[in-house]
Amino acid sequence: xxxxxxxxxxxxxxxxxxxxxxxxxxxxxxxxxxxxxxxxxxxxxxxxxxxxxxxxxxxxxxxxxxxxxxxxxxxxxxxxxxxxxxxxxxxxxxxxxxxxxxxxxxxxxxxxxxxxxxxxxxxxxxxxxxxxxxxxxxxxxxxxxxxxxxxxxxxxxxxxxxxxxxxxxxxxxxxxxxxxxxxxxxxxxxxxxxxxxxxxxxxxxxxxxxxxxxxxxxxxxxxxxxxxxxxxxxxxxxxxxxxxxxxxxxxxxxxxxxxxxxxxxxxxxxxxxxxxxxxxxxxxxxxxxxxxxxxxxxxxxxxxxxxxxxxxxxxxxxxxxxxxxxxxxxxxxxxxxxxxxxxxxxxxxxxxxxxxxxxxxxxxxxxxxxxxxxxxxxxxxxxxxxxxxxxx
Amino acid sequence: xxxxxxxxxxxxxxxxxxxxxxxxxxxxxxxxxxxxxxxxxxxxxxxxxxxxxxxxxxxxxxxxxxxxxxxxxxxxxxxxxxxxxxxxxxxxxxxxxxxxxxxxxxxxxxxxxxxxxxxxxxxxxxxxxxxxxxxxxxxxxxxxxxxxxxxxxxxxxxxxxxxxxxxxxxxxxxxxxxxxxxxxxxxxxxxxxxxxxxxxxxxxxxxxxxxxxxxxxxxxxxxxxxxxxxxxxxxxxxxxxxxxxxxxxxxxxxxxxxxxxxxxxxxxxxxxxxxxxxxxxxxxxxxxxxxxxxxxxxxxxxxxxxxxxxxxxxxxxxxxxxxxxxxxxxxxxxxxxxxxxxxxxxxxxxxxxxxxxxxxxxxxxxxxxxxxxxxxxxxxxxxxxxxxxxxx
Numbered sequence: 090x091x092x093x094x095x096x097x098x099x100x101x102x103x104x105x106x107x108x109x110x111x112x113x114x115x116x117x118x119x120x121x122x123x124x125x126x127x128x129x130x131x132x133x134x135x136x137x138x139x140x141x142x143x144x145x146x147x148x149x150x151x152x153x154x155x156x157x158x159x160x161x162x163x164x165x166x167x168x169x170x171x172x173x174x175x176x177x178x179x180x181x182x183x184x185x186x187x188x189x190x191x192x193x194x195x196x197x198x199x200x201x202x203x204x205x206x207x208x209x210x211x212x213x214x215x216x217x218x219x220x221x222x223x224x225x226x227x228x229x230x231x232x233x234x235x236x237x238x239x240x241x242x243x244x245x246x247x248x249x250x251x252x253x254x255x256x257x258x259x260x261x262x263x264x265x266x267x268x269x270x271x272x273x274x275x276x277x278x279x280x281x282x283x284x285x286x287x288x289x290x291x292x293x294x295x296x297x298x299x300x301x302x303x304x305x306x307x308x309x310x311x312x313x314x315x316x317x318x319x320x321x322x323x324x325x326x327x328x329x330x331x332x333x334x335x336x337x338x339x340x341x342x343x344x345x346x347x348x349x350x351x352x353x354x355x356x357x358x359x360x361x362x363x364x365x366x367x368x369x370x371x372x373x374x375x376x377x378x379x380x381x382x383x384x385x386x387x388x389x390x391x392x393x394x395x396x397x398x399x400x401x402x403x404x405x406x407x408x409x410x411x412x413x414x415x416x417x418x419x420x421x422x423x424x425x426x427x428x429x430x431x432x433x434x435x436x437x438x439x440x441x442x443x444x445x446x447x448x449x450x451x452x453x454x455x456x457x458x459x460x461x462x463x464x465x466x467x468x469x470x471x472x473x474x475x476x477x478x479x480x481x
Numbered sequence: 482x483x484x485x486x487x488x489x490x491x492x493x494x495x496x497x498x499x500x501x502x503x504x505x506x507x508x509x510x511x512x513x514x515x516x517x518x519x520x521x522x523x524x525x526x527x528x529x530x531x532x533x534x535x536x537x538x539x540x541x542x543x544x545x546x547x548x549x550x551x552x553x554x555x556x557x558x559x560x561x562x563x564x565x566x567x568x569x570x571x572x573x574x575x576x577x578x579x580x581x582x583x584x585x586x587x588x589x590x591x592x593x594x595x596x597x598x599x600x601x602x603x604x605x606x607x608x609x610x611x612x613x614x615x616x617x618x619x620x621x622x623x624x625x626x627x628x629x630x631x632x633x634x635x636x637x638x639x640x641x642x643x644x645x646x647x648x649x650x651x652x653x654x655x656x657x658x659x660x661x662x663x664x665x666x667x668x669x670x671x672x673x674x675x676x677x678x679x680x681x682x683x684x685x686x687x688x689x690x691x692x693x694x695x696x697x698x699x700x701x702x703x704x705x706x707x708x709x710x711x712x713x714x715x716x717x718x719x720x721x722x723x724x725x726x727x728x729x730x731x732x733x734x735x736x737x738x739x740x741x742x743x744x745x746x747x748x749x750x751x752x753x754x755x756x757x758x759x760x761x762x763x764x765x766x767x768x769x770x771x772x773x774x775x776x777x778x779x780x781x782x783x784x785x786x787x788x789x790x791x792x793x794x795x796x797x798x799x800x801x802x803x804x805x806x807x808x809x810x811x812x813x814x815x816x817x818x819x820x821x822x823x824x825x826x827x828x829x830x831x832x833x834x835x836x837x838x839x840x841x842x843x844x845x846x847x848x849x850x851x852x853x854x855x856x857x858x859x860x861x862x863x864x865x866x867x868x869x870x871x872x873x
């Protein structure tokens with residue numbers, strides 16, 4: 090990767106339930122905070138990638154979603170590209186922004202994601218969510234993400250490498266992190282007993298393991314290295330950006346989409362999983378973290394449960410995972426999630442994460458997956474970020 | 482523009498009304514034809530940009546539209562990015578594909594656009610179309626593109642620079658071209674009298690001046706220069722790719738989005754409007770061609786009517802416009818239109834356009850606009866293509 094692409098600024102609208110807020114309200118907060126954080130104004134943005142997944146079916150704004158919300162914060166005239174990749178839309182916007190800078194098309198690019206899933210009729214939200222897979226295949230089956238995750242975890246419970254206690258404890262850990270995150274939807278701690286006793290959603294998954302319907306927005310300003318004035322804060326650089334999309338899984342086994350993208354990202358960066366100091370992974374169901382730790386190479390295949398039980402992934406562990414609380418606790422407003430991960434990691438690398446700050450991280454990894462196709466994610470993005478200044 | 486990006490292959494599914502075809506059926510034809518034309522197979526595609534505007538509201542496939550249709554033609558695993566920019570979505574996919582190659586992320590990229598607007602309930606199609614503007618502003622007003630075009634043209638009728646006869650004759654010319662295009666929705670010639678006497682849609686626009694609801698798909702394979710084996714056909718190169726988005730128009734006048742993007746494109750290519758030999762412009766209403774001829778610099782401001790009357794824009798003129806028939810005659814399946822323009826120009830540059838072939842073109846321009854925001858298009862893309870081999 091020849092050219093340095095820097096994370097110049099990040100911002101979020103807290104995730105939660107905002108019945109009286111519009112998409113524009115959410116975008117205004119996240120967008121202006123990111124610009125302020127980058128020390129620039131709306132007129133400095135040369136290009137925008139906008140990520141939203143559901144405003145067509147939920148708000149009726151089927152087209153030009155980005156343009157309509159961005160004009161409100163004074164961004165107009167510049168190229169705006171609306172991207173959608175289900176739950177991986179936010180990181181897709183980020184990946185495209187990196188690409189736009191590398192291509193020479195722009196020096197300062199805004200990636201912004203927003204979603205408003207709370208609408209009067211919840212069945213519409215569920216219908217839209219169902220279409221994160223091929224409707225010709227799944228329509229009416231009633232099989233959604235939760236069930237797919239549940240089926241995968243049952244295999245692992247059967248072989249004994251993960252226990253029901255692990256499933257509960259990983260949710261306890263996520264909630265403990267989320268309780269320290271002012272941007273999180275669920276800022277409460279829970280006990281393993283509460284998790285196990287909460288309503289069963291798709292065995293072995295219970296309510297307190299699952300991400301919920303959520304409103305929110307997140308934004309990241311990316312800039313070509315050297316273009317924006319130096320800030321007092323430690324600079325954060327994009328080390329790698331790797332993407333893939335769903336494929337038919339080899340019945341004989343083989344690497345998953347997250348595996349493949351992680352390998353590509355490590356190769357781009359010239360580092361290995363052992364170099365990662367903190368990670369945000371796509372735990373739409375908290376226990377997914379156990380599987381992703383394996384796919385991303387943080388531990389050997391089959392060792393996700395053991396790795397977690399060792400305490401490595403806790404805030405004070407050797408490789409903290411989801412310090413933000415993850416999707417299950419921070420919340421999962423579909424088009425915004427991937428950018429919220431990158432905002433969290435930027436704060437962590439800069440040492441600005443407050444009560445949930447992990448210890449002196451230098452390399453951070455974000456993994457964001459979306460949709461599914463024959464059992465594999467329809468879109469996957471893995472990004473690696475680096476803190477440029479040594480910790481003192 | 483440092484690196485050569487070549488148009489390696491193009492393909493279309495004929496535009497029209499296909500009640501028994503699915504999105505996958507349309508994509509299969511356009512996609513496989515483009516691959517065949519490029520002399521490659523599905524596994525050679527390294528990345529995809531997929532453009533669709535309305536499948537959320539019309540087919541219920543709110544997410545991962547590209548992934549679901551592409552798996553059918555054997556494209557999976559590689560990054561797929563779903564883009565949307567209203568009627569400019571197709572050229573946005575093309576612009577992103579160019580960028581991906583220039584950034585070094587991929588060598589061979591497919592841009593594909595598809596739309597199925599004929600559904601059982603036409604009011605849903607109209608609702609989705611209305612959302613090509615900010616719903617907070619336009620919802621329920623009943624003011625759509627047609628009315629906006631109508632208002633603009635009335636100003637020009639009032640100042641006498643364009644006549645009602647011009648409006649009719651430009652539609653006659655478009656239909657004459659479309660009648661020679663096997664991919665066009667309306668392959669019929671019309672007379673000026675028929676155009677003027679057809680139903681009034683938004684004065685001065687009549688039915689035969691307007692593009693209609695349409696199904697279709699179009700695809701373009703782009704490749705880094707030198708990556709694919711040389712073909713017998715003349716190579717076609719991307720000379721410029723310029724994009725912009727809606728902005729609040731200066732009440733005192735000033736350049737439009739199409740003006741600005743055209744200027745950027747000419748600057749990138751180091752040429753001027755006088756170098757363009759053939760153009761496809763976004764005539765969602767046939768008379769828009771008269772205004773775009775001015776915006777793109779083909780004639781001085783205010784001279785669009787006179788330029789057209791001189792015969793310059795006819796198939797055998799000095800600067801043929803819309804040899805395909807344009808949107809009003811070829812049809813306008815929203816997400817596919819921009820790529821259909823680029824497919825047409827590729828055929829024209831190669832000398833493969835059959836009965837509608839224009840004379841020995843070397844430079845071609847495609848202008849594709851989408852949506853609106855305070856009276857200006859929400860997205861605009863202007864591309865310049867060049868035939869690399871001299872005509873013999």
